[in-house]
Each structure stands twice: as C-alpha cells, then as structure tokens.
Amino acid sequence: MAQSERKQEQERVNEVIDVIGEKVEKITGKKNTVKKGIVDLRKNFWDDVTVNLDETDDVYETQASIKQQAELLSERERRHGQMNKELKTLSRLQDTPYFGRIDFREEDERRAEHLYIGIGSLMDAKNEDFLIYDWRAPVASMYYDYAPGPSKYASLDGEVRGNMTLKRQFIIRRGKIKGMFDTGLTIGDALLQAVLGGRASSQMKSIVATIQKEQNQIIRNETDRYLIVQGAAGSGKTSAALQRVAFLMYRYRKTLRSDNMLLFSPNPLFSSFISNVLPELGEENVVQTTFKDFIEERIGSDLQLENPFDQTESCLTMADGEQLATRLAGIRFKASLAYRDMVDHWLERLNSDGMIFRDITFRDRMIVSSEEVGSYFYTLPHEQTLLNRLEQVRDWLLRRMAAFSKRERKEDWVLEEAELLDKSDYASIFEKLQQQKQFSEETFDDYDREEQLLRKIVINRRMKKLRRRVKQLDFVNCQKVYSEIFYQEFNKAAVPDRWADICRSTRMRFEEGDCPWEDAAPYLYMKEKIQGRKGNHEIRHLIIDEAQDYSPVQLAYLQAAFPRCRMTILGDLNQAIYAQSLNADTMLSEHLYNPNDVKKLTLLRSYRSTKEIMNFAREIVPGGDEIEPFDRSGKLPEWIDAADESDKAAIILDKIASFKQNGFETFALIGKTMKECREAYRLLKNKIDVRLMTQATYQFDKGFIIIPTYLAKGIEFDAAIIYDASAENYSRESERTIFYTACTRAMHELVLLSGGESSPFLDSISTEHYLRTRISE
Numbered sequence: 220m221a222q223s224e225r226k227q228e229q230e231r232v233n234e235v236i237d238v239i240g241e242k243v244e245k246i247t248g249k250k251n252t253v254k255k256g257i258v259d260l261r262k263n264f265w266d267d268v269t270v271n272l273d274e275t276d277d278v279y280e281t282q283a284s285i286k287q288q289a290e291l292l293s294e295r296e297r298r299h300g301q302m303n304k305e306l307k308t309l310s311r312l313q314d315t316p317y318f319g320r321i322d323f324r325e326e327d328e329r330r331a332e333h334l335y336i337g338i339g340s341l342m343d344a345k346n347e348d349f350l351i352y353d354w355r356a357p358v359a360s361m362y363y364d365y366a367p368g369p370s371k372y373a374s375l376d377g378e379v380r381g382n383m384t385l386k387r388q389f390i391i392r393r394g395k396i397k398g399m400f401d402t403g404l405t406i407g408d409a410l411l412q413a414v415l416g417g418r419a420s421s422q423m424k425s426i427v428a429t430i431q432k433e434q435n436q437i438i439r440n441e442t443d444r445y446l447i448v449q450g451a452a453g454s455g456k457t458s459a460a461l462q463r464v465a466f467l468m469y470r471y472r473k474t475l476r477s478d479n480m481l482l483f484s485p486n487p488l489f490s491s492f493i494s495n496v497l498p499e500l501g502e503e504n505v506v507q508t509t510f511k512d513f514i515e516e517r518i519g520s521d522l523q524l525e526n527p528f529d530q531t532e533s534c535l536t537m538a539d540g541e542q543l544a545t546r547l548a549g550i551r552f553k554a555s556l557a558y559r560d561m562v563d564h565w566l567e568r569l570n571s572d573g574m575i576f577r578d579i580t581f582r583d584r585m586i587v588s589s590e591e592v593g594s595y596f597y598t599l600p601h602e603q604t605l606l607n608r609l610e611q612v613r614d615w616l617l618r619r620m621a622a623f624s625k626r627e628r629k630e631d632w633v634l635e636e637a638e639l640l641d642k643s644d645y646a647s648i649f650e651k652l653q654q655q656k657q658f659s660e661e662t663f664d665d666y667d668r669e670e671q672l673l674r675k676i677v678i679n680r681r682m683k684k685l686r687r688r689v690k691q692l693d694f695v696n697c698q699k700v701y702s703e704i705f706y707q708e709f710n711k712a713a714v715p716d717r718w719a720d721i722c723r724s725t726r727m728r729f730e731e732g733d734c735p736w737e738d739a740a741p742y743l744y745m746k747e748k749i750q751g752r753k754g755n756h757e758i759r760h761l762i763i764d765e766a767q768d769y770s771p772v773q774l775a776y777l778q779a780a781f782p783r784c785r786m787t788i789l790g791d792l793n794q795a796i797y798a799q800s801l802n803a804d805t806m807l808s809e810h811l812y813n814p815n816d817v818k819k820l821t822l823l824r825s826y827r828s829t830k831e832i833m834n835f836a837r838e839i840v841p842g843g844d845e846i847e848p849f850d851r852s853g854k855l856p857e858w859i860d861a862a863d864e865s866d867k868a869a870i871i872l873d874k875i876a877s878f879k880q881n882g883f884e885t886f887a888l889i890g891k892t893m894k895e896c897r898e899a900y901r902l903l904k905n906k907i908d909v910r911l912m913t914q915a916t917y918q919f920d921k922g923f924i925i926i927p928t929y930l931a932k933g934i935e936f937d938a939a940i941i942y943d944a945s946a947e948n949y950s951r952e953s954e955r956t957i958f959y960t961a962c963t964r965a966m967h968e969l970v971l972l973s974g975g976e977s978s979p980f981l982d983s984i985s986t987e988h989y990l991r992t993r994i995s996e
C-alpha cells in the first residue's frame with residue numbers, strides 16, 4: 220500500500236482525534252454544569268417544594284410539587300450518567316477511533332462513500348456527517364458480511380444495495396496507525412493472526428474488529444425467539460453471545476436495559492473471565508448467574524441442594540458398579556421429557572388425590588392438622604385448578620389462625636413476653652391510644668386497653684412467619700408430594716431399568732432433606748405448578764452458555780419461569796460433561812422447540828487453539844473432522860509417558876519454566892476431577908507458586924493454576940497440561956468429552972502426561988498430530 224495513502228489515513232485519524240478532543244471538552248463542561256445543578260437541587264430540594272398540609276387540596280399540591288422536584292432531579296442524574304457514558308466511549312475512541320473502513324457506492328449514486336467503523340458513532344463538529352459509524356449500525360453490517368463487490372444491508376427503510384469498492388482494516392493504538400490492510404474475502408486473516416497469536420489473559424476481550432461472517436449472523440439475529448448455536452470448541456460462541464448483547468442493547472436502546480437480560484454462565488470463574496467484554500464496548504454488564512444459584516434461590520431453605528459439580532465429581536470418582544449404574548440411570552431419566560411427562564401426570568393425579576400438607580402448629584400446639592387441611596382441600600370442587608383451591612385453603616387457614624390468635628392472646632406466656640417488649644413498643648402504643656383519644660387519664664380501663672394491645676403485638680409478631688408461609692401456600696408439603704412419585708406403581712415400559720433402586724434412593728435423599736441435582740429442576744417445576752409462582756416478566760432475553768449441560772426438563776423449567784423470554788442458546792455437544800447429556804437430548808436439540816420459533820446455526824471454525832492443537836483434539840470426538848482449525852501454527856502437542864510422581868513433578872516444573880520463557884502468562888494443569896487436582900496440588904505446592912481453583916474461586920490471575928475440567932469450561936490458557944491422560948483416568952465413553960474439553964483449553968501449547976497404559980482416546984489420534992516422549996524408558 221502506498222506510503223501516501225497511509226499518510227492520508229493518519230491525517231484523517233488526527234483530524235478525528237481533534238474532533239473527539241473538542242467534544243470531550245464540550246461535554247465535560249456541560250457535565251460539570253449538570254453536576255453543579257444536581258448538587259444544588261439536592262441541597263435545596265425542600266426550598267422549591269411548596270409544603271402545605273392544611274386541606275386535602277393542599278396535600279395533593281404538596282405531593283405534586285415533591286414529585287415534580289424529584290423528577291427534575293432524576294432527569295438531571297440520568298443526563299449526568301449519559302454524559303459519563305459518552306465520555307467513556309469518547310476516551311476509547313481517542314485511543315482507537317476505528318478499526319475498519321468500507322467504501323460503498325449505493326445503486327444510482329455516482330460516488331462511493333467512505334465509511335469508518337469503530338466501537339461508537341461520532342458526528343463531525345457541525346453534527347452533519349458521521350466521522351465514525353458504530354459497528355452495530357445497519358450499514359456497518361456489510362463490513363462483516365461482504366468482500367469487496369456487490370453488497371447490501373438492511374436499513375430501517377428497507378434493503379439498500381450497491382457496490383463495495385474497498386474494505387480496509389486498521390490497527391490504531393494511542394492515535395497512531397500501527398497497521399493497515401486492504402482485505403479480501405474474510406475479515407483479514409492477517410489481523411486475526413495478530414489477535415489470536417497474542418497472549419491469553421485472565422479476562423476475555425471483545426472481538427468487534429474481527430467478527431466473522433457466520434458470527435455476525437448470530438450477533439445480529441432479530442427474528443428468532445430461540446436462537447441455538449452449536450459451535451466447536453473455541454469457535455467464538457461466548458464471544459458472539461457477548462457482542463450480541465451489545466448489539467441488542469444498541470438496536471433496542473429505547474426499550475431494552477442491561478437488567479432486562481440475564482446470562483447463565485457455567486461457573487463463577489467464567490463470570491469473572493468474561494466480565495470485561497461489555498464494559499470494553501461501552502455497555503453495562505448484564506446480570507449473570509449460574510443455573511445452580513438460580514435454582515438454589517428458588518428451592519428455599521427446607522432442602523439442601525446438591526451442587527452440579529458435586530454430582531459430577533461423585534459420578535466420576537465412583538467405581539463402576541451397581542451404585543454408579545443406578546445413579547447414572549436416575550440422572551439420565553430425570554433429565555428427559557419422559558420424566559417431565561411423569562411429573563405432569565402426577566400433577567393431574569393431585570387433582571383428586573395425593574396432596575400432602577403440613578400441620579399448622581404454633582408453639583407445639585396444633586392449629587390445624589395436615590389431615591384436616593387435606594380433607595378440606597379435597598372437599599373443594601375438583602373442576603377448579605389446584606392453585607384456585609389452594610388459595611381458598613389459604614384464606615380458610617388464615618381465618619382459623621386469626622381465631623386461634625384471639626384465644627391465644629389470653630395466655631399467661633403472652634403477658635410475660637409483653638413485659639420484655641421494647642420501650643419503643645410501649646411508646647407507639649401510648650401514641651396510638653392518644654390518637655384514638657382513649658388515653659385520657661390513668662384509669663383501669665386504659666391499662667386494660669394497653670395490655671390488650673401489648674398482647675396483640677406479641678402474638679402478631681410470633682405468628683408473622685407462620686402467616687407469611689401460609690400466604691405463600693407453603694402449607695403444601697411439596698417435598699413429600701414430590702417424593703410420593705417414587706412410591707407409585709408404574710408401568711414397566713414407562714420407567715428405566717433400575718427404577719426400583721432409583722425410587723429407593725430418591726426417597727431416602729428427600730427424607731434426609733437433600734435434593735439431588737438431577738431432581739432440582741423437576742422438583743421446582745412441580746412445586747411452582749402447584750404453588751403458581753409467577754413467571755419473571757422483567758427479563759426479556761436469556762443467554763445460556765454451555766447449553767449442552769442443560770437437560771430438556773431444565774429447559775421446560777426455564778420456559779415456565781421466563782414465559783415471554785427470547786433465548787440465545789449456545790453450546791457444544793462435544794463438551795457435554797454432565798452424565799445427563801451423554802447420547803441424550805439437551806437444550807441444543809432443535810426438536811424441543813416450536814419449529815416456527817427456533818433457528819439453529821453452526822460454527823465449525825475454531826479460533827482459540829493453534830492448528831496443531833485443534834488437529835489433535837478434533838480426532839478425539841466423533842464428527843471432529845468437520846471442525847476447521849484456524850490457520851495459526853505452533854508446536855505439536857506433546858504426549859509424555861511418565862510413570863511415577865517425581866517424574867511428573869519434574870516434567871511439570873520444566874514445562875512451566877519453558878512456558879514462561881516463551882512469554883506465556885497463563886498456564887493450567889487440568890485434572891478430570893477435584894480429587895485428582897488435590898493430588899497434583901499436594902505434589903507441587905512446595906515446589907512452585909501454584910493456585911488450586913475450587914468451586915469457591917471467583918477469579919483467577921496470571922500464573923500457574925490447577926483446575927478440574929468442569930471449572931475450566933469456557934476459559935482458555937496460553938498453555939495447558941493434562942495431568943493424567945492414562946487409561947485408568949479416561950476410558951469410559953462419558954469421559955471422552957471431558958478429555959476433549961480439557962485439551963481445547965490451550966491456545967498455544969498442549970502437554971499430556973500419562974503413566975501406565977494411556978487413554979484409548981489417545982490411541983485413535985494419528986501419530987503425525989503429536990510428539991511422543993517416554994521418560995520412564
């Protein structure tokens with residue numbers, strides 16, 4: 220490219236930066252004025268309010284005046300926030316004003332327009348022309364979708380066609396052009412090479428400058444209620460999901476706020492890993508949660524919920540045998556729609572029989588027994604829904620409790636407790652009586668009235684919790700109602716093998732107050748159908764990452780909990796690590812959705828790892844030959860046979876030293892289970908600076924960590940070492956995907972250690988894809 224052209228582009232960059240500088244100055248000035256206004260308003264809030272409470276009209280006027288003043292304040296605060304946001308974006312643009320340019324000649328126009336694309340829009344000083352287009356603007360989509368030639372985009376007024384005469388990429392840092400390429404078919408492999416060849420960090424970065432065409436389809440999809448993305452490891456699913464959030468917030472900026480979106484992430488570590496991407500794009504982070512936290516909050520404190528990681532750990536560490544086979548059969552069945560149907564069937568049955576209630580007791584005294592509640596419930600007309608009938612039972616119980624509390628007030632203990640009440644309680648009673656003008660002078664009658672009020676306070680307080688539970692329909696013993704499913708006779712064809720054992724163990728766990736993870740979603744599904752919990756209408760878009768780990772029953776529960784929500788569902792069947800997903804439907808299965816509402820897209824190109832690592836890893840999984848590694852070269856994965864522990868430790872120390880020498884900054888020793896990670900940690904902790912990641916770790920920094928695969932999901936490292944790739948560790952079919960997930964965490968280097976017989980998954984890989992070293996020989 221001609222030097223003069225680069226000079227011209229740099230001059231434009233300088234001009235744009237000058238305009239940004241002027242805008243920053245202008246907005247900062249305005250912002251300071253608004254800020255001063257806010258401070259003054261807060262200080263003098265009451266001066267400008269007319270307070271007059273004499274007549275009803277005056278009260279209304281006072282209210283209106285306060286409201287007006289409050290609105291004025293909040294409008295100014297909103298403007299202040301908006302200006303802050305603008306300034307943050309401008310400051311980013313000052314460093315990197317844009318990353319792309321397209322020259323586009325619209326049909327019927329003579330001249331091509333030069334459009335520059337960056338992370339935010341910028342108008343010229345006169346506010347007439349765009350100096351920079353936001354990457355999310357309709358016209359900018361051509362930058363991602365087309366090579367130079369005929370191209371089009373969907374504007375708000377319809378389709379615009381034309382010819383793209385140039386597509387150019389820039390690397391601009393601190394206002395200086397560091398690189399500039401005119402690109403062809405895909406968005407500059409040169410730029411991608413540069414980006415992907417860089418070091419991994421403990422924080423994911425945005426990919427706006429290099430979004431690929433197939434990723435752009437995900438980001439800009441607006442038509443489908445359920446968008447499913449099946450993508451290979453490292454194909455940019457999480458990246459696309461986050462850029463999509465930014466896109467939707469821009470596209471629907473008038474109606475969609477960040478708190479209308481909810482992102483389900485696989486673990487807390489991942490949440491911290493991705494937490495910088497949206498702020499980097501000038502957007503607020505969306506609310507994030509894990510499915511486990513979401514369920515736990517709803518399940519309440521009566522049941523102790525099993526953690527999904529504990530479920531996995533227990534399945535992976537249990538020896539083959541009856542107990543494991545029963546657990547796995549239970550997990551798989553309870554994930555299926557057949558089981559959801561069984562629960563639905565049970566809900567039907569409850570209409571006429573089977574509801575179990577709690578005793579309503581107060582201080583060990585029976586107010587209404589569970590049997591009495593049950594008889595009352597089943598006398599109500601069966602045509603009414605369960606919920607309608609429960610609401611009537613609730614009102615009936617509240618009446619019974621009110622009558623009980625009236626009687627109970629007379630008891631001696633109540634007066635004893637009343638004597639322990641706070642001074643403030645006495646004061647408020649005094650005030651109340653005075654207001655009622657009943658406390659004129661000291662008479663017996665007044666004391667009597669005071670005592671009545673004190674007794675009332677004591678009883679009301681003591682019964683508050685019980686009343687709240689009754690109001691929430693918590694008098695239904697959902698735990699027992701659910702366990703009852705496992706006492707029923709079922710047609711053999713409708714249940715899996717080992718059903719009797721599954722029933723026995725489920726009953727036992729529930730009796731002990733435990734809720735196994737596989738029962739959590741179906742239990743809540745049933746509970747909320749009975750108690751009629753209202754769906755969440757605040758959240759309008761769910762983003763579910765690692766969706767291969769969600770079962771059809773969990774999907775059914777989410778659909779009930781978020782009835783009007785759109786969903787972006789991203790995952791990779793080859794990375795299904797939970798027992799429920801092996802050869803079974805998952806949330807990625809298209810047929811679980813209404814065909815008119817769903818679209819499935821596939822990402823086959825993988826960007827994270829070098830070609831060598833991906834060529835190696837894709838041979839582990841069926842269909843792996845379809846995955847296209849990005850053409851970035853590195854070392855072959857190294858498979859080292861090391862039989863004893865001291866050899867292993869020496870190799871690991873040696874590898875870490877060499878990673879550091881290569882300038883790598885994040886490296887992980889990946890184990891299949893936490894148990895294995897603890898062993899590795901014991902072996903290494905006194906020899907090197909290393910951190911063990913657990914379920915309770917919320918963040919990781921640069922350096923060396925030890926981590927089980929299920930916590931490393933979605934995360935990446937410059938280099939990864941698989942701690943034990945022996946047959947003993949990885950040979951069950953269910954462990955294949957765990958092995959693949961572990962290997963695909965590495966960006967630049969992958970090392971596998973194996974002692975004794977090596978994993979059969981390694982045997983299937985062509986020898987040209989790895990380097991084998993035998994230490995033990």
Ligand SMILES: Nc1ncnc2c1ncn2[C@@H]1O[C@H](COP(=O)(O)OP(=O)(O)OP(=O)(O)O)[C@@H](O)[C@H]1O
Nearest residue numbers: 426429430431452453454455456457458826827933
């Ligand atoms: N278009 C792109 N431009 C630059 N980098 C990209 C692009 N797409 C993906 N990447 C990079 O590839 C890596 C993997 O991306 P990401 O984590 O989004 O993939 P994923 O499909 O969610 O992976 P996994 O399923 O293995 O967790 C990240 O470092 C990301 O920045």
